[in-house]
Amino acid sequence: MRNLLIWKILLSRQGKWQLLIAGIGFCIGLLILLVAVQLYCDLKKILETQQNRENQTAYLIINKQVTLLNTFDKSVSGFSQSEWDTLRKQNFIKAAGAFQTNQFKITGNLTQQLGFSTDLFFEAIPDSFIDNKPEEFKWEEGKNFIPVIVSSEFLNLYNFGYAMTQGLPQLPAAAVQMIPFEVSISGNGKSEKFSAKVVAFSDRIPTVLVPWEFMSWANKEFGSGIPSPSRLIIEVYDAGDKRLKKFLDEKKYIANSEKLRFQKAGTVLTVVVTIAGAAGVLFVILSLVIFVLNFQLILSRAKQEVDILLNLGYTRQFITRILNLQFALIVFGVLTVALSAQRFGVIRLHEYLARHGFLLKTETTLLLVIGVIIALFMLMFNSIALRLSLR
Amino acid sequence: MVFRLENLLPKPFEEIDVSASHVWNKSIGLSSGRYICLQAASGKGKSTLLHILYGRRKDYSGSAMLDGADIRSFSEGKWAALRQKKLSIVFQELMLFSELTGLENILLKSRLTNYYNQDRIFEMAKRLNVQHLFRKKCGILSFGEKQRIAILRALVQPFEWLLLDEPFSHLDSENSQRAAELILEECKGRHAGILVTALEHDNLFPYHEIITV
Numbered sequence: 001m002r003n004l005l006i007w008k009i010l011l012s013r014q015g016k017w018q019l020l021i022a023g024i025g026f027c028i029g030l031l032i033l034l035v036a037v038q039l040y041c042d043l044k045k046i047l048e049t050q051q052n053r054e055n056q057t058a059y060l061i062i063n064k065q066v067t068l069l070n071t072f073d074k075s076v077s078g079f080s081q082s083e084w085d086t087l088r089k090q091n092f093i094k095a096a097g098a099f100q101t102n103q104f105k106i107t108g109n110l111t112q113q114l115g116f117s118t119d120l121f122f123e124a125i126p127d128s129f130i131d132n133k134p135e136e137f138k139w140e141e142g143k144n145f146i147p148v149i150v151s152s153e154f155l156n157l158y159n160f161g162y163a164m165t166q167g168l169p170q171l172p173a174a175a176v177q178m179i180p181f182e183v184s185i186s187g188n189g190k191s192e193k194f195s196a197k198v199v200a201f202s203d204r205i206p207t208v209l210v211p212w213e214f215m216s217w218a219n220k221e222f223g224s225g226i227p228s229p230s231r232l233i234i235e236v237y238d239a240g241d242k243r244l245k246k247f248l249d250e251k252k253y254i255a256n257s258e259k260l261r262f263q264k265a266g267t268v269l270t271v272v273v274t275i276a277g278a279a280g281v282l283f284v285i286l287s288l289v290i291f292v293l294n295f296q297l298i299l300s301r302a303k304q305e306v307d308i309l310l311n312l313g314y315t316r317q318f319i320t321r322i323l324n325l326q327f328a329l330i331v332f333g334v335l336t337v338a339l340s341a342q343r344f345g346v347i348r349l350h351e352y353l354a355r356h357g358f359l360l361k362t363e364t365t366l367l368l369v370i371g372v373i374i375a376l377f378m379l380m381f382n383s384i385a386l387r388l389s390l391r
Numbered sequence: 392m393v394f395r396l397e398n399l400l401p402k403p404f405e406e407i408d409v410s411a412s413h414v415w416n417k418s419i420g421l422s423s424g425r426y427i428c429l430q431a432a433s434g435k436g437k438s439t440l441l442h443i444l445y446g447r448r449k450d451y452s453g454s455a456m457l458d459g460a461d462i463r464s465f466s467e468g469k470w471a472a473l474r475q476k477k478l479s480i481v482f483q484e485l486m487l488f489s490e491l492t493g494l495e496n497i498l499l500k501s502r503l504t505n506y507y508n509q510d511r512i513f514e515m516a517k518r519l520n521v522q523h524l525f526r527k528k529c530g531i532l533s534f535g536e537k538q539r540i541a542i543l544r545a546l547v548q549p550f551e552w553l554l555l556d557e558p559f560s561h562l563d564s565e566n567s568q569r570a571a572e573l574i575l576e577e578c579k580g581r582h583a584g585i586l587v588t589a590l591e592h593d594n595l596f597p598y599h600e601i602i603t604v
Contacts, residue, residue, distance in 0.1 A: 002502035005495055012490050308486045311447065313474035313503050313548075315467060 006314075006322050009305050010298055018297070022290035023334055029283025030338035030374065034367050036277035038346050042353075042360050043273060047266045049358075058238060059129065059204055060255040061099075062248065063231045078228035083251075087232070092241045097126040099207070099231040100215045103223025104187030108196075110179075120183070122148075123207045124215035129233045131204040139214035146183060146194045149209040150176075152201040173201055187222030205233070206256070288378050291330075292385045295323055299389055306390070316390045324383050331375045339371055392477060392551045392584075394421040394444060398453035401439050405452070414440060414604050416453070423551045423584035426596045430589050431604035437588035438483055440604060441554045444586070445480050446470045475503050479550035481558045483588075485541040489530030493521065493540045496529055501547040515543055518573050520566070535561040542570055546577045553578055555587040559595065571595040 064077050079087075079098070088096050102122045109117040127133060130149065137147045152173075159170045176198050183196045202209065219226050236244055248255050299306065306319060343362065350360050400409065400416050409415040414429070415436065421427060429437050442448040443455055446462060455462050457473075465473070474480075487496050497512060507515075516522040519539045529537055538561050545553065553574065559567035575596060578585055585596055592601070 002499060005491060005499045005502075008491065008495075009488055305488065308488065310467075310471070311445070311474065311480075311482075311486060312500050313471050315471045 003322055003325070006309065006319065007326065009309070010302050010319075010323065011326070018290060018294040019330070022287045022294060023330060025283055025290065026287035026331070026378075027334045027338050027341075029280050029285075029287055030335065030371065031280075031342055032283060033277055033280030033374075034338060034342040034371065035345065036273050036280055037367060037370060038342065038363055039273045040270070040277070041363050041366070042350075042358075043266060043269055045360055046358055058236045059131075059233060060236060061206070061231060061233050062253045062255045065252050065254055077230045079230070079232060080228065084229075084232075087234070090243075090247060092238070092244050092247075093234050093236050095128070095235040097129045097233050098229030099233065100124045100212065100219065100226060100229065102185075102215065103219050103225070103227055104185055105222075107184045107186075109182040109184065121208060122210045122215060123231075124210055124212045125205065125233055126212055129205070129235070130202065130209065132200045132202050134200050136199050137211060139211040139217075141213075141217055144194055146196040146210055146214055147199040148196050149200045149202050149205070150198050151206045151208070152203055153206055154208070155201060185218060185222055190222060192222075284374060284378075288381060291327065291378070292382055295327065295382060295386055296389045298323070299386070316387075320383065320386045320390055323386055324379060327382050328375075328379055331378050335371045335375050339367065342367065392423040392458055394552075395419075395456040395459075396421075396453070397456070399440075399443070399455055400452050401436055401443070401448070402450040402452070403439075404436060412436075412604055413602050419602070421584070421586065424582050425599040426578075426585045426587075428587055428589055428593075428596070428598045428601045429604050430592065430601055432590065435604045437604050438556050441480065441556050441586065441588065444552075445478060445554060446473070476549050477551045478554065479545045479548055479552070480554040481538075481541050481545045481556060483556040483560070485534075485537050487529045487537055487541060487544075490528060492526055492528055493532070493536075494525035496540055497544045497547055500544045504548050506549050507547050512543070512547055515546065515573060519543060519570055533561075535563075535566070538562060539566070539570060542574065546574065550581060551583050553583055553585050555585065557588055557590070567595060 064079075066077065084096075084098075087093065100123065106120040106122060107117055108120040127137075130137070132149070134147075137149060139146060155171070155173060155176060162168065163170050177200075180195055180197045183194045185192055185194070216226060238244075247253075306316075309319060310316070343364075346362050350362060353360055396414065396417070396419050398416050398418065399414065404415060412431075412435065413419065429440060431437050439448060443451055444462075446465060449463060457465075488499070491499065494512075498509075501507060501512065513522055513525075516525065519542065521536060521539045521543065524532055524536055524540065529540065532540070538558065542558055545555075555574070558574075559570060562570065574585070577583075587596065588604075
């Protein structure tokens with residue numbers, strides 16, 4: 001009751017606009033900060049998940065840098081036996097396999113189906129490196145059918161690049177797998193026809209794959225034997241390993257690491273989120289300054305009232321406590337609003353991300369703790385400022 | 392509670408001849424339970440004396456002691472405790488909150504000690520004929536009405552000394568009489584002393600002492 005009376009006396013001196021503006025500023029700042037913290041946690045989680053995913057199947061395809069030298073002398077881009085040995089000795093590399101390219105001419109014939117034929121290239125890698133190997137992806141001498149695995153990127157390139165612009169029909173993966181085509185290979189004065197079909201699409205290997213056995217046989221039969229590989233696929237324990245990066249840099253090998261790209265994006269995003277968080281902190285600080293100034297203004301406007309209260313037997317501590325109580329109500333009210341708004345937004349965001357395969361946890365305790373710490377800090381700061389200005 | 396004043400002289404009176412005063416630059420004692428009238432013409436420092444005794448002014452030389460302790464040394468907390476339980480005052484300028492109602496002004500004081508309940512406060516208000524003002528904001532009351540609210544406010548707490556600074560200046564004789572009767576009853580009940588300032592002699596209280604300031 002007496003608290004209410006004192007409020008009535010002091011609050012009649014209050015700049016309601018200042019308080020409202022400071023309250024809104026505080027709410028926005030807190031909201032930005034809390035969202036930034038949540039996003040930071042989300043990012044960390046996504047990066048970790050990605051890292052784990054990479055850790056399980058950390059496959060990198062490496063090749064030498066293409067320079068003008070390679071343009072004129074293809075042997076420069078090949079890996080020599082000693083390079084190959086050095087690579088395999090590194091203890092952060094679990095396994096390594098070579099890409100075997102064709103040393104003969106290949107023509108794909110789709111005359112009956114699509115009305116065109118084209119020169120092709122094939123590559124082969126040991127089976128254990130293939131991510132999506134169906135049962136039928138095998139070959140033995142004497143068989144006329146060649147199973148082919150194509151990079152899913154090629155299909156995307158065709159569907160969204162080529163077909164769109166050339167007025168050709170778009171092809172779903174299943175349809176492509178139903179179309180058989182004819183392959184002619186020739187070399188060493190011999191030629192032979194095979195039937196072929198795409199049996200799978202690979203996300204990992206960006207090429208046209210045929211079984212290793214077929215490639216080895218065909219290179220001997222139609223080409224000049226098995227060439228030194230110009231691309232390698234390696235399986236590593238941890239794609240984020242610093243020794244790996246150092247090794248690749250030293251040897252001037254180039255790796256296609258999705259993870260490296262992902263981490264770069266992650267770093268950029270982390271920086272953005274941190275800047276947003278800093279903006280949030282700035283807002284909170286500015287609103288705190290407005291709050292403190294406002295309360296000091298109240299006290300200086302209410303000098304006479306404070307004087308009367310002291311003469312009635314009230315103490316400065318008591319008056320400060322009343323103002324602190326009012327501030328606490330504002331701060332915790334705003335905190336509740338900001339936390340609810342943040343939660344509402346984050347739950348929507350997480351629902352959206354869940355539809356894209358990211359299952360994320362909404363941080364409740366952490367955000368609550370951060371919010372309460374900020375609130376307590378503001379109360380403490382204001383309390384000290386009030387005590388100083390009442391002295 | 393005994394006030395003892397030794398060579399007390401407010402700063403503004405330093406250049407003025409105060410030899411006629413029985414307070415300034417003299418040694419006097421004021422014992423509680425006694426009814427004392429501080430009488431003087433305007434500008435002689437009656438209010439100043441009350442303000443010094445109530446701890447509102449410190450611009451004086453000499454000393455004012457309360458039960459042997461120099462009141463200059465009292466902390467804010469000590470003054471707050473005294474003002475809640477030992478000293479009560481009616482200021483000449485009343486010091487009411489104009490945005491609060493009559494009742495709220497009284498409750499603001501009453502809630503510090505809860506000495507009287509609300510029924511008792513209403514009873515006292517009836518005697519001063521101000522109960523109908525309880526719901527009105529003090530800002531719109533006449534000075535005489537405010538004076539009675541301020542007197543009530545001073546009476547709703549425990550005290551050993553009641554300081555009254557020209558408390559009836561805006562009251563007619565009938566209302567002054569009623570107020571003085573109530574004040575006297577309350578002081579008797581508490582065995583408290585009265586220190587009242589007046590411009591000229593009056594018979595509102597059975598004074599033990601009249602001191603010329």
